[in-house]
Amino acid sequence: MPAESGIAEAAAVLRAGGLVAFPTETVYGLGANALDARAAARIFEAKARPSFDPLITHLADAADLPGLIGAVPPAVAALVERFWPGPLTLIVDRPAVIPPIVTSGLDTMAVRVPDEAAARALIAAAGVPVAAPSANRFGQLSPTRAEHVVAGLGGAVDVVLDGGPTRCGIESTIVDARGPQPVVLRLGALPVEALVEAVGPVTVRPGSSGQPVAPGTLAAHYAPRTPLIVGAAEPAAGDGGRRGLLAYRQTPAVGDWAAVEVLSPEGDLTVAAARLFDALHRLDAAGVTEIVAEPVPDVGVGRAINDRLRRAAATWH
Ligand code: TXA
Ligand code: MG
Numbered sequence: 001m002p003a004e005s006g007i008a009e010a011a012a013v014l015r016a017g018g019l020v021a022f023p024t025e026t027v028y029g030l031g032a033n034a035l036d037a038r039a040a041a042r043i044f045e046a047k048a049r050p051s052f053d054p055l056i057t058h059l060a061d062a063a064d065l066p067g068l069i070g071a072v073p074p075a076v077a078a079l080v081e082r083f084w085p086g087p088l089t090l091i092v093d094r095p096a097v098i099p100p101i102v103t104s105g106l107d108t109m110a111v112r113v114p115d116e117a118a119a120r121a122l123i124a125a126a127g128v129p130v131a132a133p134s135a136n137r138f139g140q141l142s143p144t145r146a147e148h149v150v151a152g153l154g155g156a157v158d159v160v161l162d163g164g165p166t167r168c169g170i171e172s173t174i175v176d177a178r179g180p181q182p183v184v185l186r187l188g189a190l191p192v193e194a195l196v197e198a199v200g201p202v203t204v205r206p207g208s209s210g211q212p213v214a215p216g217t218l219a220a221h222y223a224p225r226t227p228l229i230v231g232a233a234e235p236a237a238g239d240g241g242r243r244g245l246l247a248y249r250q251t252p253a254v255g256d257w258a259a260v261e262v263l264s265p266e267g268d269l270t271v272a273a274a275r276l277f278d279a280l281h282r283l284d285a286a287g288v289t290e291i292v293a294e295p296v297p298d299v300g301v302g303r304a305i306n307d308r309l310r311r312a313a314a315t316w317h
Pocket of ligand 2: 133134142
C-alpha cells in the first residue's frame with residue numbers, strides 16, 4: 001500500500017506482532033516489534049536468515065534513545081547529535097527490554113533513526129522500537145523499491161509500504177563508538193570522510209567472514225543470482241556467452257554486451273549508490289550468464305559501493 005495512506009494500518013500490524021516492509025533512506029526494511037521475541041523470530045523465518053545475524057533496532061526519533069537504553073555514552077551521543085536521523089547505525093549495550101533474539105544473543109544492540117518521513121511516522125505510530133534488517137532473503141540483493149520486496153519475500157510479509165525508490169540505495173554505515181576510537185564495522189551510505197570530519201580518526205574494520213560481528217560484512221553477501229565478477233569492461237575472450245555490464249560512467253565502445261546498466265554518466269557516486277541495487281536487480285533479470293561490474297572510485301560512498309560489489313562477487317568464487 002502507498003506509504004502515505006498506509007501508516008495507521010501498518011502500525012497496527014506491527015503492534016499485533018506482524019511483519020511490515022517499509023522504505024528507509026537506505027534500503028527497504030523488514031520490520032517487526034523489537035520488544036516482541038515472537039515477532040522478531042518471524043523476521044528470521046521470512047528472510048531465511050541465520051540466527052547468528054543480529055537485527056538493527058529503529059527508532060522514530062533520536063530523543064527516544066535514552067528512554068530505551070538509559071545513559072548514552074558521550075561519543076555515541078556526539079554521533080547521534082551530528083548524524084541522526086540518517087544512515088548511521090550505532091552499537092550500544094542491549095537494554096533488558098529488547099529480547100536476545102533481536103541481537104542474536106549479543107549483549108550489544110545496533111540502533112538507528114532513519115531519515116525517511118514514512119519510516120519515522122510508522123515507528124512513531126506503532127509506539128515501539130522496530131527491528132528491521134533489509135527486506136530481502138538472506139545473502140541476496142538488497143531492495144531499493146517496493147517491487148524488489150514483493151518479488152523477493154512476497155507472501156512472507158503482511159504489509160509492504162511503497163514509498164518509491166530509496167534515496168541512498170545502500171545500507172547504513174555501522175559504527176561502534178563505545179571504545180577510545182570509533183570503529184566502522186560496515187561501510188555504508190554515510191561516508192567515512194564525513195565521520196572523520198565530525199569526530200576525528202576512525203578505524204575501518206569491515207569485519208572478517210570468520211567471526212561475523214556484522215554479518216553484512218560476510219565475505220559473500222548482497223549477491224545477484226547471476227555470477228558476478230568485478231573488473232574492467234573488456235571484451236570477452238572467445239565466446240563469452242551473454243554478458244551483462246554494470247558500468248560506472250559510460251557504455252564501453254567495445255565488447256558484445258547483452259545488457260548494460262550505467263550507474264552515473266555524470267560520475268556522481270551518490271547517484272551511483274542510489275542506483276546500484278536497482279541496476280543489479282535489472283541485470284539479474286536480463287537473462288545474462290555473467291555480470292561484469294566495474295569498480296568505482298574508492299572515495300566517499302564509492303568505498304561502500306566497491307565493498308558491496310566485492311561481496312557480491314565473493315559468492316561465486
Ligand atoms: O540501512 C540499513 O542499515 C538497513 C535499513 C533497513 O535500516 N538495514 C540493514 O539491516 O542493512 P541488515 O540486517 O541487512 O544488516 C544489519 C547489520 C548486520 O550485518 C548485522 O550483523 C549488524 O547490522 N549488526 C546488528 N546488530 C549488531 C551488533 N550488536 N553488533 C555488530 N553488528 C550488528
Ligand atoms: Mg542486509
